[in-house]
Amino acid sequence: xxxxxxxxxxxxxxxxxxxxxxxxxxxxxxxxxxxxxxxxxxxxxxxxxxxxxxxxxxxxxxxxxxxxxxxxxxxxxxxxxxxxxxxxxxxxxxxxxxxxxxxxxxxxxxxxxxxxxxxxxxxxxxxxxxxxxxxxxxxxxxxxxxxxxxxxxxxxxxxxxxxxxxxxxxxxxxxxxxxxxxxxxxxxxxxxxxxxxxxxxxxxxxxxxxxxxxxxxxxxxxxxxxxxxxxxxxxxxxxxxxxxxxxxxxxxxxxxxxxxxxxxxxxxxxxxxxxxxxxxxxxxxxxxxxxxxxxxxxxxxxxxxxxxxxxxxxxxxx
Amino acid sequence: xxxxxxxxxxxxxxxxxxxxxxxxxxxxxxxxxxxxxxxxxxxxxxxxxxxxxxxxxxxxxxxxxxxxxxxxxxxxxxxxxxxxxxxxxxxxxxxxxxxxxxxxxxxxxxxxxxxxxxxxxxxxxxxxxxxxxxxxxxxxxxxxxxxxxxxxxxxxxxxxxxxxxxxxxxxxxxxxxxxxxxxxxxxxxxxxxxxxxxxxxxxxxxxxxxxxxxxxxxxxxxxxxxxxxxxxxx
Numbered sequence: 001x002x003x004x005x006x007x008x009x010x011x012x013x014x015x016x017x018x019x020x021x022x023x024x025x026x027x028x029x030x031x032x033x034x035x036x037x038x039x040x041x042x043x044x045x046x047x048x049x050x051x052x053x054x055x056x057x058x059x060x061x062x063x064x065x066x067x068x069x070x071x072x073x074x075x076x077x078x079x080x081x082x083x084x085x086x087x088x089x090x091x092x093x094x095x096x097x098x099x100x101x102x103x104x105x106x107x108x109x110x111x112x113x114x115x116x117x118x119x120x121x122x123x124x125x126x127x128x129x130x131x132x133x134x135x136x137x138x139x140x141x142x143x144x145x146x147x148x149x150x151x152x153x154x155x156x157x158x159x160x161x162x163x164x165x166x167x168x169x170x171x172x173x174x175x176x177x178x179x180x181x182x183x184x185x186x187x188x189x190x191x192x193x194x195x196x197x198x199x200x201x202x203x204x205x206x207x208x209x210x211x212x213x214x215x216x217x218x219x220x221x222x223x224x225x226x227x228x229x230x231x232x233x234x235x236x237x238x239x240x241x242x243x244x245x246x247x248x249x250x251x252x253x254x255x256x257x258x259x260x261x262x263x264x265x266x267x268x269x270x271x272x273x274x275x276x277x278x279x280x281x282x283x284x285x286x287x288x289x290x291x292x293x294x295x296x297x298x299x300x301x302x303x304x305x306x307x308x309x310x311x312x313x314x315x316x317x318x
Numbered sequence: 319x320x321x322x323x324x325x326x327x328x329x330x331x332x333x334x335x336x337x338x339x340x341x342x343x344x345x346x347x348x349x350x351x352x353x354x355x356x357x358x359x360x361x362x363x364x365x366x367x368x369x370x371x372x373x374x375x376x377x378x379x380x381x382x383x384x385x386x387x388x389x390x391x392x393x394x395x396x397x398x399x400x401x402x403x404x405x406x407x408x409x410x411x412x413x414x415x416x417x418x419x420x421x422x423x424x425x426x427x428x429x430x431x432x433x434x435x436x437x438x439x440x441x442x443x444x445x446x447x448x449x450x451x452x453x454x455x456x457x458x459x460x461x462x463x464x465x466x467x468x469x470x471x472x473x474x475x476x477x478x479x480x481x482x483x484x485x486x487x488x489x490x491x492x493x494x495x496x497x498x499x500x501x502x503x504x505x506x507x508x509x510x511x512x513x514x515x516x517x518x519x520x521x522x523x524x525x526x527x528x529x530x531x532x533x534x535x536x537x538x539x540x541x542x543x544x545x546x547x548x549x550x551x552x
Contacts, residue, residue: 005380012386045379055365057372062350069347081397090399090406097400101447104388108437133383136437143391151398161393166386171346173382178349180378181371182331185353188370189328189360197324225332230496234503242507254515257500258489262523265485269478272339279345280385281441281477285450290345292474293481300482300531307526315522 002123005130006049008137013046019163026076034072038064039166042174065178068171078164093150100147104139111135165284172283172290176276179227186226195222196239205244209313215240216309219260220267220301227273229264236260251316259312266308269301270294331356388443396447404448405455416457416472417539420479421532423449427483428528432490439480450476461546468545475538479531486527492517 020039023032041064045057052060067073090097112132118125126134144158166173186192199218205211215236222232241260245251268274272294282290289295331352338348357367392400408414423439430438439445450473457472458464488494497513504511 008383008387009379012383015386015390045375049379050376052372052376054369054372054376057375058368058370059372061371061375062368065346065350069344069350083402086397086399087402088399090403093398094403095407097395097398097403098448100391101395101400101443104391104443105438105440109435112437113434130380132437133380136384137387140387140391143388144394147391147394151394153394153397157397158390158394161397162386162390165389165393169385171344173385175345175349176385177375177378177381178346180381181374182349182353182356184374184378185356185370186328186331189331189356189362190325191328191331191356193324194326194329197326198329225335230499233496233500237500237503238507242504242509246509252519253504253509254511255519257504257511258516258519259523261489261496261500262486262520262527265489268485269481272345273335275345276381276385277441277481281445281480282474284441284446285473285477287470287473289470292470293477296471296474297478297481300478300527300534303530304523304527307530308523311522311526315519 002120002125003134003138004127005134005137008134009046009049011137011141013043015159015162016040016043016046016166018159019043019166022160022163023076023167029074029076031072031074032076034067035074035076035167038067038073041067061178061181064174068174073170075167075170078160078167080164089151096150100143100150103143103146104136107139107142108132108135111138168286169280169283172275172280175279179273179275183226183228183231187231191226192231192235192238195225196235199236200239205240205248208249209309211240211244211249212313212316213309215245215256215260216263216305216312219263220270220305223264223267224271224273227268227271227275229261229268232264232267233261236264245316249316251312252318255312255316255318259308259315263305263308266301266305269297325360327359328356330359384440385442392442392447400447401451404451405458408452408455409459414456415460415539416453416475416542417535417537419453419456420449420476420535420538423476424479424483424528424531424535427480428487428524431484431487432524434488434491434494436484436488439484441477441480445476445480449480457542461542463549464542465545465549468542472538472542475535479535482527482531486524490517490520490524 016039020036023029023039024036026032029035041060112135115125116131148155203214218236219232222235223229241256245256246253272279272291278293279290282293334352334355427439453472453476454469489496492513497516500516501513
């Protein structure tokens with residue numbers, strides 16, 4: 001492989017280290033030492049990576065969580081330009097401003113489809129397992145370069161701007177990462193078996209509609225708890241979908257699987273545990289209520305879950 | 319038959335999460351507390367627990383890349399007026415409303431995801447710099463002096479629209495990870511399913527999701543109109 005994911009870990013590590021240094025030097029940040037320590041520790045995760053002993057990485061994660069949890073990560077001052085200045089340059093640059101922004105998705109799409117299998121001297125250009133992420137990384141670098149050239153700014157200014165956004169995100173940056181850790185720990189501790197046991201032991205699945213409803217609602221509920229439909233699917237399919245819906249009611253397995261997974265996605269819309277989709281955007285869009293996205297998604301998710309139950313009930317024996 | 323007793327103690331970890339969110343404790347602390355309780359409930363020694371956490375923390379570090387790598391470019395463009403430009407552009411389209419704009423975005427997001435192009439869109443690279451400012455701008459053009467409450471609602475709806483489009487589009491794509499995962503699991507249980515069939519049976523839900531969410535976006539326009547009329551009357 002010519003381009004490895006590891007290179008982008010180093011890029012991100014360097015970026016986080018810069019954020020830490022800038023935080024340390026920002027006298028307007030009331031908690032600059034703990035803020036700087038938080039970002040420096042996160043930089044270590046990317047720069048040292050797998051060389052870090054597992055116990056050390058675990059301690060590092062707990063320390064980061066304690067700093068963030070007790071309000072140790074705060075905002076500084078970023079030298080923002082005034083709205084008038086921004087409007088002036090928006091008028092001057094016009095649609096050109098869109099070019100770097102669109103370069104990111106365009107490069108990602110082209111890289112992950114057209115360049116996925118390209119080989120040079122028998123080596124893959126992109127690591128095939130991570131083609132999408134690597135293409136996104138390349139696209140981001142292209143975008144920074146183009147944006148610097150268009151606006152005649154320096155890469156250092158780009159770093160300051162990424163610090164501004166990273167700081168506004170604050171602890172929301174690490175929440176999805178830590179939730180993924182919790183999900184893996186749940187799996188290791190046998191959470192799936194415990195939930196499937198509770199669901200199948202206490203509910204009467206002899207009525208077809210009840211069995212369908214338990215399957216769909218179980219998928220959604222389990223996803224609400226785990227924050228991830230991929231964790232819910234094996235549990236509910238193994239606990240109810242295959243033995244009851246397919247085994248007893250002769251459901252078409254393809255329908256059971258497809259609508260089951262979509263029921264799990266209804267759960268994803270309703271949980272703060274899916275922080276990537278629900279909490280991070282609230283932080284990105286500077287919403288005062290971090291659960292605002294979850295709240296606004298519930299009226300879409302609940303009717304859709306009911307629709308899934310009906311669809312599965314009527315389509316599974318077609 | 320080999321009957322193993324199911325250990326129900328790990329469920330305590332779930333209880334910690336529910337309790338933590340109910341008490342509005344800091345989410346990061348809730349997650350770490352849930353990790354500790356789950357680990358002890360599963361009778362893991364402390365060093366084993368820390369090693370498990372550490373290994374998982376390193377293994378999942380690819381996750382924040384999608385969020386963090388685009389920020390430098392987006393931040394720089396914002397400094398030079400990207401949001402202002404997006405708002406000015408939408409103000410020139412007279413028929414544009416927040417709801418209509420978001421319905422168009424929902425359709426683009428869902429259809430492109432169904433063809434496997436999930437990287438078109440996303441919260442850091444599309445919603446924050448372009449979609450949310452345009453949705454806000456469309457309302458601002460019609461109703462100058464838009465309240466902050468409505469602004470927050472429009473922004474949250476922009477994020478929600480991206481999620482709904484992505485989730486219910488991507489699962490219709492045959493080569494998507496979820497389809498591969500389902501196929502693997504079903505195969506392990508002795509059932510062989512054609513991935514194409516799973517993708518096709520996703521279509522009824524995908525269409526229902528579009529209808530329900532588009533209807534809500536339509537209602538958002540009505541909600542904005544009513545709220546601003548009340549404000550004008552008051």
